[in-house]
Amino acid sequence: MSAVLVPNFISRGERSQNPKEGTGGGVNVGSLPFGLLDVTPDPKIRKRSVDASILRAAERDGFTPLQARVIAGRMKAEDSDLSVRQRVLPRIADLDSYHQLPDIDIAVDRICTAIQGREIIACVVDHDADGSTAGAVMLASLVDYFGMAQQDVLLFNSHRMKEGYGVSNAVVDRILQHHPLPSLIITGDQGSADHDRITRMREEGIDTVVTDHHEIPARGIPQDAVAVVNPARADSSFADKNVAGCHVAWLVMCAVRAEPINRGHLPADAPRLGDLLDWVALGSACDAVSLSKSINNRALIAHGLKVMNARRRPAWEGMAVVLGKKDAYSAPDLAWRIGPRLNARSRLSEAMTGVQFLMSKDYDEAVRLATVLEEDNTTRRGIEKEMTATAMAIAALQASSDSPAIVVCLENGHAGCHGITASRLTEALGRPTMMLSPKEGEMGVFTGSLRTAAGVNIKQAMDQVVEWEPGLLLSHGGHHGAGGLRVQAGNIHLLQELFCEAVLLQVHPSQLHPLIHTDGELDASPSLAMVDELAQLEPYGREFDPPVFHGQFQVLSARVIGADKTHIKLSLKDRYGGVTSAIWFGAIKTSVFRPEPSEADVPVAAGDMVNAAYTLTSNTYRGNTSVDLQIKHARKASTSTS
DSSP: OOOBOOOOOOOGGGOOSOTTSOSTTOOOGGGSOTTTSSOOOOOEEEEOOOOHHHHHHHHHTTOOHHHHHHHHTTOOGGGOSSOHHHHHSOOGGGSOOGGGSTTHHHHHHHHHHHHHTTOOEEEEEOSSHHHHHHHHHHHHIIIIITOOOGGGEEEEEOOHHHHOSSSOHHHHHHHHTSSSOOSEEEEESOOTTOHHHHHHHHHTTOEEEEEOOSOOOTTOSOTTSSEEEOTTSTTOOOOOOOOOHHHHHHHHHHHHHHHHHHHTSSOTTOOOSGGGHHHHHHHHHHTTOOSSSOHHHHHHHHHHHHHHHTTOSHHHHHHHHHHTOOSOOOHHHIIIIIHHHHHHHHHHSOSHHHHHHHTOSSHHHHHHHHHHHHHHHHHHHHHHHHHHHHHHHHHHHHHHTTOSSEEEEOTTOOGGGHHHHHHHHHHHHOSOEEEEEEOTTOTTEEEEEEEOOTTOOHHHHHHHHHHHSTTSEEEEEEOSSEEEEEEEGGGHHHHHHHHHHHHHHHSOGGGOSOEEEEOOOOSSOOOHHHHHHHHTTOOOBTTBOOOOEEEEEEEEEEEEESTTSOEEEEEEEOTTSOEEEEEETTOSOOOSSOOSOOGGGOOOOTTEEEEEEEEEEEEEETTEEEEEEEEEEEEEEEEEOO
């Protein structure tokens, strides 16, 4: 995989005379100095600060000291007036009302008119898991719950590589080629920034109802949309700004269900849409919504898991076969096992297979489609591994030169794996990251994905870049944690320079390093009881991260495992005398220069004393269940024993 290294950060006073000369002048990874790029910096391990008032309130609400410590490290008293128990373990009855959403009455009226008039409705959704689940929610609601004919409800989801993000012109072209034309578009997880395309459809006689959760652009909402239902609007009374796009789509469909009942067109006991919350839970978990500030997200994911584990939907039976899963689904399964497989198809080609899997009608179809997604995910992982190895070498050079942000351009990179690779670099280097590669079908255009670190607001940074250099980007969008863009190849140097400057407006360079937050040391040896205590606080996710602890251990044994020989199986003795098994995935580092691990690369050995950051898990083998540690990072302590 060939690569281009765009220059490191140049201050504005040192800007070259011609910063738009293109990506020429970069270097191929093969010419980079050996040794400099093999090592990523060790993360700093920092104990979380604890909100003392939350800690006391959690203990008063009946949480154990361990649970209270975890909660108080993730929630702030000023974020809510609710009790700690209501915030951590909310009920469905605690959800914010859809009546508080902007334009909800207008949206409901237009959708109900289309249903009653037997109009053709097109659901136009994003290609990721949030968009796919939003599409499934809307399709099932309109057909299965509201009685529309299957042929009158269309689904369009964008092609990640060919059509890009949002309701793009390419997507509109496909819509306008459909016969007969839909008279109503309902977007899912997009639309708030698609002013010109919505106007274009309006000129063709097509109305648009936007359901979305992304930030509103500076120019405001699309004025030619019939309604823009988005809690991120400044005039929104919906207090929770942290919900996913599929969540908004579900709320709109819930409001649509209520209106025919009010008009007498549906019986009062018509089925509710709670059985669709498994999809909402999946889309929300995959979109990394806040699980600290939002009781809505916590309630819907927890309830959605109950729906999923009832196994009434063939999709979950089919996925269980592929995963070899016999126990209940958990929140980590949503984000780390099902989500990547659902997204893999859209990263490689089209996203429709993912929606078809979610809506599988029977077990055989579910297994077949889950198998397709699994094969796609295997392919995706291979591409990602190669991209990450190449990109990490380039990124490490930039980080060693104190660049405040990482900007990597891979000439043969795969746009579908940009985001994942950017996340890997961000985690390893602790800097906001931009991954770029040529845009399929657009000569001279590069597409990019961005991921945040150190609290940098990606959308604000990109908006700042555009303010400094209007027209520099062909398009861009996103939110606090992530974003996407398109840029002419000749503007990449300047883009990197300005992105680095924009990052420095938000953070000090001293904040830019990899970091592991922990919940401190345990007060006793790890146990299954602790695992159970922590499981009671699920779901974990963004801003309510899975608990991580740190401590010092004596290594009793260490052996290399795994097909690629990069993982280590350990037996560790803690300071209380307890002995626990542990696994350290990716402990042995490889690179494009040293693709094969060697014994010399093993970081610890029997007899070493190590300081480790770890999570607690349970492991069942031959009917026996024990507590295990998953090591996130470890380094040798200053002393060892023989």
